[in-house]
Amino acid sequence: MIKDEVMILVDQGLMLPLMEEFYTIQGEGFHKGTAAYFIRIGGCDVGCHWCDVKESWNAATHPPTPIESIVGNAVKFSDTIVITGGEPLTWDMGPLTSALRFNNLKIHLETSGAYPLTGSWDWICLSPKKNKLPEGEIYDKAHELKVIVYNRHDLVFAEEQASLVNKDCILYLQPEWSVREKTIPWIVDYVMKNPRWKVSLQTHKYLNIP
Numbered sequence: 001m002i003k004d005e006v007m008i009l010v011d012q013g014l015m016l017p018l019m020e021e022f023y024t025i026q027g028e029g030f031h032k033g034t035a036a037y038f039i040r041i042g043g044c045d046v047g048c049h050w051c052d053v054k055e056s057w058n059a060a061t062h063p064p065t066p067i068e069s070i071v072g073n074a075v076k077f078s079d080t081i082v083i084t085g086g087e088p089l090t091w092d093m094g095p096l097t098s099a100l101r102f103n104n105l106k107i108h109l110e111t112s113g114a115y116p117l118t119g120s121w122d123w124i125c126l127s128p129k130k131n132k133l134p135e136g137e138i139y140d141k142a143h144e145l146k147v148i149v150y151n152r153h154d155l156v157f158a159e160e161q162a163s164l165v166n167k168d169c170i171l172y173l174q175p176e177w178s179v180r181e182k183t184i185p186w187i188v189d190y191v192m193k194n195p196r197w198k199v200s201l202q203t204h205k206y207l208n209i210p
């Protein structure tokens with residue numbers, strides 16, 4: 001296929017820049033501890049300085065892959081699929097999620113919400129970022145809000161974001177990994193004083209799994 005044709009298919013969400021796919025245990029948030037197949041899609045321009053997958057940012061370094069082949073792999077591993085990135089909402093998630101749904105798979109999203117919500121989801125984890133705030137309907141649709149705590153102000157930001165989500169959304173504070181020794185005591189103290197929040201840890205990093 002020539003380059004322009006590939007770009008059109010990527011624009012349509014029929015091909016996606018695939019960084020990696022792996023079967024593991026969901027490490028974070030509400031579904032932590034549950035086996036799931038992860039699909040990591042390249043491309044993100046949100047620019048979190050502490051991002052733990054900076055290799056995902058440049059979409060051009062990840063091969064445009066037909067969604068049929070992504071789904072063909074996914075069905076072999078799990079009935080629960082986590083779409084992450086990069087920022088998946090950089091792309092039109094409609095075709096990929098339709099194809100996964102056609103195969104009766106549960107479809108979970110990890111997103112910053114920096115771009116409009118596309119696709120159809122069984123579970124949405126919204127992890128908003130100060131440098132590119134979510135807009136619109138994702139606050140109504142999110143099942144969990146997962147705020148990363150790197151500095152003290154992130155607790156203020158967390159409350160601002162919590163005031164925007166729907167009433168059923170589950171609220172998590174997750175320590176930024178590199179400063180966890182400093183921030184875990186703040187988070188523990190905050191959750192005990194504000195028990196509508198829960199702690200989320202990146203348990204896969206403690207388990208040494210992907």
Ligand SMILES: C[S@@+](CC[C@H](N)C(=O)[O-])C[C@H]1O[C@@H](n2cnc3c(N)ncnc32)[C@H](O)[C@@H]1O
Pocket residue numbers: 044050051052053084085086087088110111112113126127146148174175176177178202
């Ligand atoms: C790599 S991001 C990809 C999905 C999407 N771009 C997002 O940020 O939600 C997956 C999850 O990891 C979190 N995360 C990334 N780097 C982290 C770090 N250093 N410490 C803790 N959580 C991190 C993000 O906030 C997000 O919830």
Ligand SMILES: Nc1nc2[nH]cc(C(=O)O)c2c(=O)[nH]1
Pocket residue numbers: 024025026027028084085110204209210
């Ligand atoms: N095990 C595991 N759980 C995760 N939950 C969210 C992740 C992500 O990078 O989106 C992630 C990840 O990278 N690995």
Ligand code: SF4
Pocket residue numbers: 044045046047048051052053054056085086087112129
């Ligand atoms: S939005 Fe997600 S993928 Fe993008 S830089 Fe931030 S943590 Fe990394």
Ligand SMILES: [Mg+2]
Pocket residue numbers: 052
């Ligand atoms: Mg991760």
